[in-house]
Amino acid sequence: MAERSTPTLAVWKFTSCDGCQLTLLDCEEDLLALTGQVEIRHFLEASSRADPGPYDVSLVEGSITTAEQERLIRQVREWSRVLVTIGACATAGGVQALRNFADVEEFRSVVYATPSYVDTLATSTPIAAHVRVDYELRGCPIDRRQLVAVLSAFLAGREPDLPDDSVCTECKRRGNTCVMVADGTPCLGPVTHAGCGALCPTYRRGCYGCFGPVRAPNTRSLIRQLRVCGMGDAELDRVFHTFNAAAPGFASARGETDEPSQ
Amino acid sequence: MSHRSSRHLRVGALSRVEGEGALRVRVRDGRVEEVQLRIYEPPRFFEAFLRGRAHTEPPDITARVCGICPVAYQMSACQAIERACGVRVAAGVADLRRLLYCGEWIESHTLHIHLLHAPDFLGVPDAITLARRDRAVVERGLALKRAGNAVMELLGGRAIHPINVRLGGFYRLPDPADLRRLREQLRQALDDAVATAAWVATFDFPDVETDHELLALHEPGEYAVDRGVLRTSGGLEFPVEEFLDHVVERQVAHSTALQSTLDGRRHLTGPLARYALNAQWLRPAAAEAARAAGLDGPCRNPFRSIVVRAVEVVHAVEEALHVLDHYQPPAAPHVPVPARAAVGHGATEAPRGVLYHRYVLNDAGLLDSVDMVPPTAQNQLAIEDDLRRVVQDNLDLDDGELTKLCERAIRNHDPCISCSAHFLDLTVERA
Ligand code: SF4
Ligand code: SF4
Ligand code: SF4
Secondary structure, X not given: OOOOOOOEEEEEEOEOOOHHHHHHHOOHHHHHHHHHHOEEEEEOOOEOOEOOOOEEEEEEEOEEOOHHHHHHHHHHHHHEEEEEEXXXXXXXXXXXXXXXXXXXXXXXXXXXOOHHHOOOOOOOEOHHHOOOOOEEEOEOOEOHHHXXXXXXXXXXXXXXXXXXXXXXXXXXXOOOOOHHHHHOOOOOHHHEEOOOOOHHHHOXXXXXXXXXXXXXXXXXXXXXXXXXXXXOHHHHHHHOOOOOOOOHHHHHHHHHOOOOOO | OOOOOEEXXXXXXOOOXXXXXXXXXXXXXXXXXXXXEEEOOOOOOHHHHOOOOEOOOXXXXXXOOOOOOHHHHHHHHHHHHHHHOOOOOOHHHHHHHHHHHHHHHHHHHHHHHHHHHHHHHHOOOEHHHHHHHOHHHHHHHHHHHHHHHHHHHHHHOOOOOOOOEXXXXXXXXXXXXXXXXXXXXXXXXXXXXXXXXXXXXXXXXOOOXXXXXXXXXXXXXXXXXXXXXXXXXXXXXXXXXXXXXXEEEEOOOOEOEOEEEEOOEOXXXXXHHHHHHHHHHOOHHHHHHHXXXXXXXXXXXXXHHHHHHHHHHHHHHHHHHHHHXXXXXXXXXXXXXXXXXXXXXXXXXXXXXXXXXXXXXXXXXXXXXXXXXXXXXXXXXXXXXXXXHHHHHOOOOOHHHHXXXXXXXHHOOOOEHHHHEOOOOOOOOOO
């Protein structure tokens, strides 16, 4: 272990709100310890230092929405030994992927009087649609402890081992009362990827899926339960159509809301 | 090295600035011809895709405009929609909302001061390098930031995109025991905040004086954060409902952020504006910190904004402690906010300045249109003017030095660029 030179880290921003990068700066206790273990070579948000690659680990936030970004992400991939996408924008296209389902020309002209000044693609796509991704951290934003766990794993030379089951498992482990069962509150926990520690049910609120779909989400079955909780067609149409709208497990759920309930 | 008579400065990508921006300056024959703060943050079309969605959704969705000031978006959204629906929240809820907002001010300002801005004054590229030189100061900053985050985590569930905020209040009220613990943490934070203000006051500040019209919320008796009318340094005052009559946005070729003017003039919103217009209502320790830092009357030097921010942190901590000392739990965590066809306007003071929201609801309870005017978009012309002034006064510097100074001039305003690239309603303006 001592023979290896200090691992290098780079942080990249594409189309995003900056929240996931900020999570790194929010690791207050761990931040200084981390910076002692790792050399941050490129992190425009936090430093004027922008050393060229290659980098051992690149953290990538944000989705691809411009032609320039399509070019840059390929370069980032070349420069990086390990590429980790952080957050719903990078892993699923983010909330801005709602444009994928609409007419982006109309969107653009709604806002900009001279749309030709603004260069944007019709879609917002995740990083993995363009380059190979070595690891994915879900969330909008990502969870700080998971970020530290992933960085520690790479520093120790091993694969990270984060859970990929549903929010319900975290919810029960935390000892929460199920809001869907007890309060009839709609909750996407059963189909949402774990990572946040079941934050919303802890605050007596239903999960709204900001960590994206779990592996093999049974949205068809959940939709039946959401109807029992009082959700109508219009609401059902919107509930999966938010921060991970373009993730396959949630995008397909919209089609399932049309199915007749049993 | 370009000729003296004509120089082009370019910064391809600004660092230590939230979001993506770049700078272009053109000087000819000793005169600044053009200054462009280029925002190339790719637009995400929030105002467009919010149309047709439920009136309950903006608090969660608009938060995602900005990871650094999500609470500001949530608060402006709630204010606007609650007003549209004719709902007023209980006093206890309003207090908790203010407490949450204080948490964001503390966190955002402290982040800017230590990680983004102080390095400029100390000649280091980042806070990590600063920590090697003076670990205690960075650790103190991190502790202060942690206190801000602790407030947001308790009240909001998490600091980035809080989950506990909703129309009418909160999903769940905080536990008294947790509030007591928070109070202890904030007591320590007050000392840290005062020390931070004293520390930044020792920096060397270039001597610059600007003349932008200043715009801030104004509410007699308090240093306005979450309510009030709009007031300017020129003496203009108008209610939130008239915001768009005065603040008009237009598109420019070099920016995906729309630039705005106040009755046709360039204006500045944010800490300098707030301090100029509301300093008399700063809480005692903050007022003392301002005095000790040499702030005497309105501050028009953008380089000293770091001092004003530090003073605002002291105030935010005091304000938070005040709320905790006087908090009476409301009867319920939230009140219902039934939708109706109406228009609602909201304006609150994000850390960077006035954040305005407008929602048009239809009788199906869905959003017909959404307008958001963030502070950094409002400040664009003022920032460009600062740059013009800075370059004009420092032409004797070489390009490298001048460029650095320009970057600093931009960072003075803590621009939140992710917020600035957004979307405007079709009917407001056609170029
Ligand atoms: S995933 Fe969410 S928090 Fe992260 S950058 Fe995207 S919008 Fe921001
Ligand atoms: S509250 Fe939601 S996340 Fe928790 S157990 Fe129930 S369904 Fe699952
Ligand atoms: S409970 Fe669901 S919506 Fe809430 S933070 Fe966790 S994943 Fe996101």
